[in-house]
Amino acid sequence: MTEEAGIFQNQDFSWFFWFTLPIYPFSKRRTLRKEVVKDTIWTFDQVQGIFYVVVPIRMTVVKLYGGGLFVYAPVAPTAECIHLVKELVAEHGDVKYIVLPTISGLEHKVFVGPFARHFPQAKVFIAPNQWSFPLNLPLSWLGLPSQRTQVLPDDSQQAPFGEEFDYEILEAIDLNLGKFSEVAFFHRRSRTLLVTDSVVAIPEAAPAIIQLExxxxxxxxxxxxxxxxxxxxxxxxxxxxxxxxxxxxxxxxxxxxxxxxxxxxxxxxxxxxxxxxxxxxxxxxxxxxxxxxxxxxxxNGRLFVAPILQALILNRAPQETLNWVEKVAKWDFQRIIPCHLDSPLNATPQEFRQAFSFLEREATIGKLPYHALPEEEFKILRQIDAGLSRSGIVPPSKL
Incomplete structure (x- = not known):
């Protein structure tokens, strides 16, 4: 928790719409706020998991240069979470923009509408090609406020926050039953890259949010x-x-x-x-x-792409993914904040680029060696991949 942890009561952790995503910790979600860049960037961590396999899920809040706040990938808006956000609002200005940077992650989608209702003046921007399963429902049916929700423009400079952020949209990868995409944001002033699921790093000890319970x-x-x-x-x-x-x-x-x-x-x-x-x-x-x-x-805490993305998703569009990676790696960032696991990560564009080397034949790229995860650990994922491909549920791998 923050230094104000003692003021919160048990009911402040309640998430009454837990049934929309019935996974651990269900109706009780703690929130931990951390200042990453002084008076500029904060992360808000919560926990999610299945069968006690729990990992952090993270929202990032950035102070805009002219005042106000930018929110990337909202988490569950419990009373505790909203209180911690409104402390920043009181000091730095209203929430102006809320961004849903993915099209496939239900653990991110499900919180955007409820979070936006707490900040009725904020504009909501979403990654293009949104979808839902089993029916492709209108965005308003998914809880997004229709009057103030719009799709991110292809050109980041056309967005109202284009003076401070660049972003690149990964071309939607067709998985037959749905699609995968995410939007990476670069905050130029702090030289910080925001990503959703594309890269992660694992801390040696449990993250602080998990140690609360x-x-x-x-x-x-x-x-x-x-x-x-x-x-x-x-x-x-x-x-x-x-x-x-x-x-x-x-x-x-x-x-x-x-x-x-x-x-x-x-x-x-x-x-x-x-x-x-x-x-x-x-x-x-x-x-x-x-x-x-x-x-x-x-x-040793290196940056890498999660095996499920390697074996089941990005391998279906290697060139499209690499094109996106090359664009992101042109930004001069010095830290990365992913939505899961460890954060913030001190990482360079070259290290980000290197994490995707599994999509290429070469074992190394540039000056950094590529440390592949052991192939023996992919056995189950390879079996899932082969079964899904044989049945036609997903398109075949291109690797």
Whole structure:
């Protein structure tokens, strides 16, 4: 939390529309605000996840040069979150612009309309080619305020905030059932790049927002159903590193899934058989070398593209993606703020460019070596990719 953490009550964390995206932490969402650039940029972190595989989801707020605020990728507008935003409003001016920078991320879309209702004077800008599933509904049906919502112009200089921001729109990648795209924003004055899902980096220890409610960390720190895990930093770190492996690979190579007959037998001997602990069910068996797998994934905090994007999405439009990457890499940024995992990241345009080298045949680009993630970790994702392609659900990979 911020320094004002003590003023908030339990009801201030409530998100009453949790059923629109029924994932952990459901109806209770804490918010942590962090100042990234003094009096200029702030991040607002919340938590999201499935089966206690929890990661940060992030909104970024930028102070405009002439006063007022620019909001990139809103999070759940709980009373706590809105209070923290309005503290900035009181000091720096009203929220003027709200941006939805993606077309496929429901975890970003679902919050834009509710957030915008708290700031009725703000204009809402959305990435082009928005869609919804199973029906392609009008934007107003998705909760966006129709009278003040417009699509981002192709040319960033035509946007009302063009004097301070450049942006580049990734050409929409057709996935048959939907599309993928995101918009990268460059804040020239602070030399900061804002991205949604395209690149990430993993911290060694759990992010501060996740440590506010450590149960997921302790749950994944278990080696067996019978374990009772003390709450200490070592176990929190252990749980986080396993969560990171889950979130990136779905089923990492160092994880075995027990037979369900054994899982049920173990559950009867579990130290905690409460509903919160899934009644003692714990089907995971980690191999002794799992820490090495985390070290390979993290790569000492390097910038990389998440495996799901590598194996299931960007591989369907490698040239279009690289064209977008080249445009973004022309900006002179010195830090990157993604919407997930670690932030802010001290990274150069060359490092950003290098993260997408998996789309090319060459092992290196420029002066930086490309550190590919271990191919063995892609086994499940490759199987999913092949199955979806064979059935025609998604177009074939172009790699």
């Amino acid at each position: 450590p149960y997921p960390l302790l749950f994944h720190a278990k080696d067996s159903a019978t374990d009772i895990i003390p709450d200490n930093q070592a176990n929190r770190c252990k749980g986080w590193q396993r969560i990171a492996l889950f979130s990136m690979y779905f089923r990492p190579s160092v994880l075995e899934i027990k037979r369900w007959s054994q899982v049920f037998r173990d559950a009867f001997q579990a130290g905690d058989r409460s509903p919160k602990a899934y009644f003692g069910l714990y089907p995971f068996q980690w191999q002794p070398n799992w820490e090495r797998a985390f070290a390979d994934l993290r790569g």
